Amino acid sequence: MKALVCDEPGRLSLAERPEPVRAEGEVLVRIRHVGICGTDFHIFGGKHPFLEYPRVMGHELSGTVEEAPPGSVLKPGDPVYIVPYLSCGTCQACRIGLTNACCNIRVLGVHCDGGMAELVSVPEPNVIPTGNIPLADAAMIEFLAIGAHGIRRGAVTARDRVLVTGAGPIGMAALLFAKARGAEVTVMDTREDRLAFARDRLGADAVLLADADAEDNARSLTGSDWFDVAVDATGAAPPIERGFGFLAHGARYVLLSVVRDRISFSDPEFHKREATLLASRNAQPDDFAEVVRQMQAGRIPTRALNTHRGQLADGVGLFGEWSRPEARVIKAILDL
Structure with missing residues (x-):
């Protein structure tokens, strides 16, 4: 599969990577849209303190279900967004409901490879149906939830x-x-x-x-x-x-x-x-749900926020262009 890889600060490449194999309890998602945020620009600029290169960035993600576990309510083709915070579920923070501040948290695109790729496999609880929200808009849910x-x-x-x-x-x-x-x-x-x-x-x-x-x-x-x-x-x-x-x-x-x-x-x-x-760190399920409610009520001007669009295949050039203040980017989205 194709993936946009940050090989080192300031250098991106469009690479071929093996397709992920869905583990037990995970959902394989075909990525359709990836929002780019300040974290991604910091990774590209070499300013992120907790990251190892090379890294596939991307944590603002929407797509369609490719494969789900047996018995899952999710079915192939379902439109979904991804909660990118992979919490352990057992630490002190998780035990009191602070999964957003999990002591062992892994964030897609930061601590492990993310969604600037054709496919990702993530735990089922992190894959949420979009309902009637367009997939491009769903790629903005995560930053709005913060x-x-x-x-x-x-x-x-x-x-x-x-x-x-x-x-x-x-x-x-x-x-x-x-x-x-x-x-x-x-x-x-x-x-x-x-x-x-x-x-x-x-x-x-x-x-x-x-x-x-x-x-x-x-x-x-x-x-x-x-x-x-x-x-x-x-x-x-x-x-x-x-x-x-x-x-x-x-x-x-x-x-x-x-x-x-x-x-x-x-x-x-x-x-x-x-x-x-x-x-205030990351977001919790209730915050994601609040974003969806406000989107459904028409109170989030998604078209105004999404100022820039491009294809993942063009990401190598677009990243440098969009990182300049003169580009006046609010929210850029890469499409697959």
């Missing part, structure tokens, strides 16, 4: 004033699911084109340019009350640290992004606000 999980972690309500920092795909997902809960949402980023997209296409109530005047502008915007919930999706330590200054008294601060670094903040300022700091 945003939905972060908003759930932040316990966002309709009375909240929410700040989302970082207007990449994950930040945009957080924006959409905060809006779905009725919150008033402000988006902050360094890129004016991303801010315009968040406001004009995704319904952000306000936008803030992350420049030297951001604090003054936020103070004016909120009447000096600041934000009830802040969500960081920047993937960088400096803006994470800066975000503590935007918290209202009693605020929740959700870190959707993770950095291989230490972060620091003023303990007196944090304490006087009685703020709460929350990590």
